[in-house]
Amino acid sequence: MNAAKVNQNPNAPLLSVEGLAVDFATMDGVVHAVEGVDLEIAPGQTVAIVGESGSGKSTTAMAIIGLLAGGGRVAAGSIRLDGREIAHAPEHDLRMIRGRDIGLVPQDPMSNLNPVAKIGTQVAETLLAHGLATRQNVQEKVVEALTAAGLPDPEKRAKQYPHEFSGGMRQRALIAIGLACKPRLLIADEPTSALDVTVQQTILDQIGEMTRELGTAVLLITHDLGLAAERAERVIVMHRGKVVEQGPAKQILEDPQHPYTQSLVKAAPSVAAARLRPEAFQVEDRPAGPSDAGASEDAEAGDAPSTADNIVEIENLTKVYPVRGQKEDFVAVNDVSLAIPRGETVAIVGESGSGKTTTARMLLKIIEPTSGLIRYEGKDIASLSRAETRDFRQKVQPIFQDPYSSLNPMFTIERLIAEPLDFYKRGSGADRRKRVRQLLDDVALPQSMLRRYPSELSGGQRQRVAIARALALSPELIVCDEPVSALDVLVQDQILKLLGDLQTEYGLSYLFISHDLAVVRLISDYVCVMKDGSLVEAASSEEIFTNPRDPYTRRLLASIPGNELNIAS
Numbered sequence: 001m002n003a004a005k006v007n008q009n010p011n012a013p014l015l016s017v018e019g020l021a022v023d024f025a026t027m028d029g030v031v032h033a034v035e036g037v038d039l040e041i042a043p044g045q046t047v048a049i050v051g052e053s054g055s056g057k058s059t060t061a062m063a064i065i066g067l068l069a070g071g072g073r074v075a076a077g078s079i080r081l082d083g084r085e086i087a088h089a090p091e092h093d094l095r096m097i098r099g100r101d102i103g104l105v106p107q108d109p110m111s112n113l114n115p116v117a118k119i120g121t122q123v124a125e126t127l128l129a130h131g132l133a134t135r136q137n138v139q140e141k142v143v144e145a146l147t148a149a150g151l152p153d154p155e156k157r158a159k160q161y162p163h164e165f166s167g168g169m170r171q172r173a174l175i176a177i178g179l180a181c182k183p184r185l186l187i188a189d190e191p192t193s194a195l196d197v198t199v200q201q202t203i204l205d206q207i208g209e210m211t212r213e214l215g216t217a218v219l220l221i222t223h224d225l226g227l228a229a230e231r232a233e234r235v236i237v238m239h240r241g242k243v244v245e246q247g248p249a250k251q252i253l254e255d256p257q258h259p260y261t262q263s264l265v266k267a268a269p270s271v272a273a274a275r276l277r278p279e280a281f282q283v284e285d286r287p288a289g290p291s292d293a294g295a296s297e298d299a300e301a302g303d304a305p306s307t308a309d310n311i312v313e314i315e316n317l318t319k320v321y322p323v324r325g326q327k328e329d330f331v332a333v334n335d336v337s338l339a340i341p342r343g344e345t346v347a348i349v350g351e352s353g354s355g356k357t358t359t360a361r362m363l364l365k366i367i368e369p370t371s372g373l374i375r376y377e378g379k380d381i382a383s384l385s386r387a388e389t390r391d392f393r394q395k396v397q398p399i400f401q402d403p404y405s406s407l408n409p410m411f412t413i414e415r416l417i418a419e420p421l422d423f424y425k426r427g428s429g430a431d432r433r434k435r436v437r438q439l440l441d442d443v444a445l446p447q448s449m450l451r452r453y454p455s456e457l458s459g460g461q462r463q464r465v466a467i468a469r470a471l472a473l474s475p476e477l478i479v480c481d482e483p484v485s486a487l488d489v490l491v492q493d494q495i496l497k498l499l500g501d502l503q504t505e506y507g508l509s510y511l512f513i514s515h516d517l518a519v520v521r522l523i524s525d526y527v528c529v530m531k532d533g534s535l536v537e538a539a540s541s542e543e544i545f546t547n548p549r550d551p552y553t554r555r556l557l558a559s560i561p562g563n564e565l566n567i568a569s
Contacts (some may be wrong), residue, residue, distance in 0.1 A: 012083055013040040014217050015064065015185055020077035020087075022056075022063050022241075033059045033072070034241045041185065046208075046218040048232035048249065050225060050264065052488035053460030056241040057221045058107070061187045063087075064219070065102050066094040081185070100130045103183035107190040107221075107459060108404050109170035113162040119146070119173050120158025126180045141180070149176035150202045168199055168352030168515075175203055182214055189221040190459075196351040196515035197559040204231055204561070223460075223488035225268040226518070227561040229253045237261045267493035269518035311477055311509045312340040312363065317372035319358050332358045334533040336372075340477070343503065345510040347524035347541070349517060349556065355533040356513045357401075360479050363511065364398055365389065376477075394424055397475040401482035403462035407454045413440075413465055414450040420472045439468040444494055460487045467495060471502070477509045484519060496523055517560055521545055529553045 022034035034056040049057045079087040127133035133141040146154035149172045192200040236246040245258040319333040333355040348356045400406040421432045443464040484492040527544040529537040537550040
């Protein structure tokens with residue numbers, strides 16, 4: 001049987017799904033994850049599926065490629081590729097289709113890359129398995145695939161392991177694997193969720209170029225409505241396993257008809273939106289920074305905050321890593337100075353590798369700086385005693401970017417959230433259980449999830465668990481490293497409002513790291529822009545988004561997907 005057989009009807013869709021139903025067998029009975037889904041994708045067309053976590057987007061995609069999780073099955077309906085029914089095709093036939101006919105870019109790079117195999121080896125496996133390279137030319141083909149995915153210095157990167165890549169670079173490696181065989185249909189499940197806007201634009205441009213040149217169709221799974229509006233010709237909106245609305249992308253997002261679609265569009269963050277809290281940080285009130293010289297000539301001296309107003313002060317912070325086999329060291333953070341005012345939100349933005357996360361990890365005392373000073377509540381954190389460090393770690397909590405690797409897969413959700421309470425012996429056992437249930441409510445998770453494990457949750461649900469755990473000790477400062485990058489817009493909107501409410505109620509301070517500038521616009525009082533380890537611009541959020549001064553900042557803002565579209569508000 002030829003998996004690559006092409007339908008002779010030029011007007012027929014490349015992919016046709018009719019009445020698709022997917023069931024999962026669980027201990028509590030059968031779960032109807034997808035019901036009655038219809039969709040078509042023409043050759044060269046890009047179709048986006050949007051919806052919140054658990055709406056059935058990824059399940060629909062996995063059913064198409066025959067990779068449903070354990071217990072899942074196609075209960076009803078038809079899936080035709082070039083007119084050929086593949087819904088119940090034998091596994092041997094599906095293996096021939098995957099990669100060559102249907103490529104896949106999965107969402108999570110860490111769980112989909114082999115940690116003990118070099119990146120080049122993993123790309124080569126795909127090419128060799130489908131006979132698209134020989135042992136003699138496979139390395140050349142690997143370099144071509146990595147180059148197409150936007151990875152710099154591909155010859156060097158091919159020899160590295162996943163742990164040597166940043167989150168964005170790992171995602172690009174997955175994209176290289178998905179595109180290596182130049183499939184006719186590419187299923188991209190949140191392909192740019194870990195990427196900054198400029199790299200996101202590069203990757204999406206590459207996918208768009210392939211669509212035009214090779215006639216490759218794209219099924220894009222995303223929670224980013226701006227990206228869907230900008231990149232897709234048609235949008236399919238799913239809710240609770242069903243398609244509630246579909247049509248031309250701009251029409252759906254500029255004039256949504258279904259109440260659920262309207263709620264999605266309303267919740268989508270926008271760079272034109274105002275700060276969530278009314279007491280927005282004014283330009284003249286911002287903390288001193290290296291880019292402030294002459295920036296606010298009209299501000300009165302008495303308006304500037306005193307040192308006591310800052311919960312954190314960072315001065316001339318530098319982190320240098322020696323590079324094995326090279327004479328020159330790698331400067332990850334270079335002479336960065338900034339302050340976090342008490343009760344305010346300071347955001348750090350920039351591309352992958354700009355030094356954002358390294359700066360945050362030094363503040364958290366996960367890594368030590370090469371030089372420079374970090375003061376918390378006026379005290380140098382490098383000089384803290386063991387007891388003071390223990391107290392510091394209770395007051396400063398992290399929310400990490402990747403909920404897949406930051407949650408212990410062997411713990412139940414209840415134990416994960418209770419872990420910091422147990423470690424610091426906060427209250428009685430009954431008090432801790434009550435606090436865990438309160439935190440679940442705060443992040444909009446049902447009590448029924450207490451006995452579940454991370455593997456049983458969606459990506460967005462796992463991130464909500466990570467946020468609940470960070471809030472458990474009622475910290476004074478939360479370091480948020482891409483805390484909503486894995487969330488759909490409705491949950492994202494809810495979490496951002498929750499963070500704003502908690503800040504207002506408890507006077508919390510945030511260091512907020514994100515590549516999503518629309519989210520930064522909503523949450524931040526003050527924005528620091530980093531590039532190649534250095535701070536290139538620092539100002540109030542209002543000034544950064546309305547009057548950016550550095551060319552790099554302007555380029556970041558221009559790269560935001562859907563920035564020029566008139567999405568309904």
